[in-house]
Amino acid sequence: MRLFPRRLPKRRHGQPRILVPFSGSLDETVLDAAIRVAKAEDAVLVPAYLLVLPLSLAEDSPAHDQVKLAMPLLEAVEHAALRAGVPVDARIEKGRTLTHAVKRLWEAEDFDRIVAPAPANGREGFTPKDLAWLLTNSPTETLVLKPAA
Amino acid sequence: MAAGVGKTYRMLQEGRVALEEGRDVVIGYLEPHERQDTIAQARGLEVVPHLHTQHGTLELNEMDVDAVIRRAPELALVDELAHTNAPEMRNEKRYQDIDEILDAGIDVISTVNVQHLESLNDEVAELTGVRVRETFPDRILEEADEVVLVDLTPEALQERLRAGKIYKQDRAEAALLNFFTGENLSRLRELALREVAEDVESRRMHTILDPLSQQAIAERVLALVEPQPKSQRIMRRAWRSAERLGAQMDAIWVRKPGYTPTEEEQVSLAALRRLSVILGAHFLEEEGESLVDTVRRVAYERGTTYVFVGTPDESRRREVLRGSLLSALVRELPGIDIRVVANRAERPEPER
Numbered sequence: 053m054r055l056f057p058r059r060l061p062k063r064r065h066g067q068p069r070i071l072v073p074f075s076g077s078l079d080e081t082v083l084d085a086a087i088r089v090a091k092a093e094d095a096v097l098v099p100a101y102l103l104v105l106p107l108s109l110a111e112d113s114p115a116h117d118q119v120k121l122a123m124p125l126l127e128a129v130e131h132a133a134l135r136a137g138v139p140v141d142a143r144i145e146k147g148r149t150l151t152h153a154v155k156r157l158w159e160a161e162d163f164d165r166i167v168a169p170a171p172a173n174g175r176e177g178f179t180p181k182d183l184a185w186l187l188t189n190s191p192t193e194t195l196v197l198k199p200a201a
Numbered sequence: 202m203a204a205g206v207g208k209t210y211r212m213l214q215e216g217r218v219a220l221e222e223g224r225d226v227v228i229g230y231l232e233p234h235e236r237q238d239t240i241a242q243a244r245g246l247e248v249v250p251h252l253h254t255q256h257g258t259l260e261l262n263e264m265d266v267d268a269v270i271r272r273a274p275e276l277a278l279v280d281e282l283a284h285t286n287a288p289e290m291r292n293e294k295r296y297q298d299i300d301e302i303l304d305a306g307i308d309v310i311s312t313v314n315v316q317h318l319e320s321l322n323d324e325v326a327e328l329t330g331v332r333v334r335e336t337f338p339d340r341i342l343e344e345a346d347e348v349v350l351v352d353l354t355p356e357a358l359q360e361r362l363r364a365g366k367i368y369k370q371d372r373a374e375a376a377l378l379n380f381f382t383g384e385n386l387s388r389l390r391e392l393a394l395r396e397v398a399e400d401v402e403s404r405r406m407h408t409i410l411d412p413l414s415q416q417a418i419a420e421r422v423l424a425l426v427e428p429q430p431k432s433q434r435i436m437r438r439a440w441r442s443a444e445r446l447g448a449q450m451d452a453i454w455v456r457k458p459g460y461t462p463t464e465e466e467q468v469s470l471a472a473l474r475r476l477s478v479i480l481g482a483h484f485l486e487e488e489g490e491s492l493v494d495t496v497r498r499v500a501y502e503r504g505t506t507y508v509f510v511g512t513p514d515e516s517r518r519r520e521v522l523r524g525s526l527l528s529a530l531v532r533e534l535p536g537i538d539i540r541v542v543a544n545r546a547e548r549p550e551p552e553r
Contacts, residue, residue, distance in 0.1 A: 108322060110319050110336040110338070112338075112478050114479060115479055116480075116481065119440070123440075141430035142433050144437075160468070160475070161468050161471075
């Protein structure tokens with residue numbers, strides 16, 4: 053049987069926005085959970101790949117090598133969300149550290165909730181210290197999701 | 202090479218020569234540093250008034266980019282290319298202001314010290330022990346029609362410093378002990394000479410290549426965006442193709458004259474601008490009654506070879522009444538490849 057292309061969900065004005073900041077990779081269980089939260093809240097999912105720009109580069113330098121890693125991952129996250137019927141508005145953001153990058157995002161845009169992956173052994177991404185900072189400084193409700201073991 | 206070697210003076214000299222040759226020249230921005238020689242050299246040249254902004258107790262002067270573009274001279278003299286603008290300015294850096302002036306068809310002569318060049322930032326920090334915070338991308342130097350080295354021996358520069366020709370006496374003494382040591386100045390001079398020599402060599406290689414072949418192989422990508430979430434994907438997809446093609450990338454948003462974006466659209470636009478900085482793309486905002494006409498003009502001005510456009514949100518009725526955007530682009534942009542960026546999540550499930 054051939055299925056017809058689905059109509060994609062359109063973003064409505066004033067819809068809640070859920071930020072999912074990540075770097076390196078995004079665990080599938082974390083992504084599934086974030087999508088479920090977005091669906092339950094009828095929210096727009098904002099997956100944001102965070103880049104760390106070394107101090108040797110100016111802040112407005114392009115980050116080609118890191119962007120190359122971010123692109124396919126963001127596409128995969130977008131597909132997963134759209135296939136689940138959740139509207140997506142993806143971002144790439146950079147900063148001197150991961151927390152600097154995420155802070156830039158919430159300074160530039162409003163979010164109703166942040167869903168952050170907890171640190172996983174041997175994986176890139178937020179450290180326990182970053183998460184403590186996030187929970188202390190985040191301007192909105194923050195949910196930390198544990199990746200699969 | 203360093204502050205005080207006479208860059209601003211030389212820029213003004215070039216401006217005066219151009220003026221005497223009958224060109225329409227203005228000073229877009231001048232940092233005279235109360236140096237009498239410089240002030241004298243600027244006399245007789247029209248100055249576009251600066252913008253004054255208050256930052257805490259500090260009053261800051263910035264270049265009024267819009268006023269320079271409105272004045273539309275043939276040549277604008279803009280001092281201190283690596284300068285960081287006051288926070289409320291449209292662009293973060295002066296070189297971005299200069300990009301806008303160049304895009305308006307105005308020639309620019311500017312000044313900069315070698316230590317501000319981004320690719321030399323580490324080397325300068327290592328050689329001099331001073332990390333320079335204000336940097337500018339190397340592409341600016343590569344895109345310049347001509348690079349002129351304003352050279353002075355370290356001894357002569359120190360002499361000028363001692364004579365109070367660069368800074369006031371108290372600041373000059375501190376400078377001589379810190380950044381302006383003979384050793385630092387010699388190293389910076391060497392760096393500057395090397396950079397200019399490399400630039401000359403690279404230009405020589407460019408002229409050896411047949412200009413027609415260059416034109417035939419040069420690719421440039423233009424992504425058509427709107428303040429909408431899907432535009433992030435269009436820009437990312439266009440960037441990936443640009444990378445594969447070794448092409449420069451531009452992104453353009455065409456807005457109707459007088460249209461003010463909603464708050465939500467402004468957030469989307471800011472996010473697109475931030476993305477274009479990360480991707481090293483040029484973000485253009487153009488006003489135009491007709492999207493297709495504006496894209497056609499910009500595409501030919503910038504030498505675009507590929508246009509990336511998202512799947513249009515047109516209804517069938519609108520398409521029948523007004524014609525399809527894609528057909529219009531294909532018709533109006535002969536010689537340019539058009540690629541429609543689909544949403545891959547919309548692909549039908551495979552038959553089982």
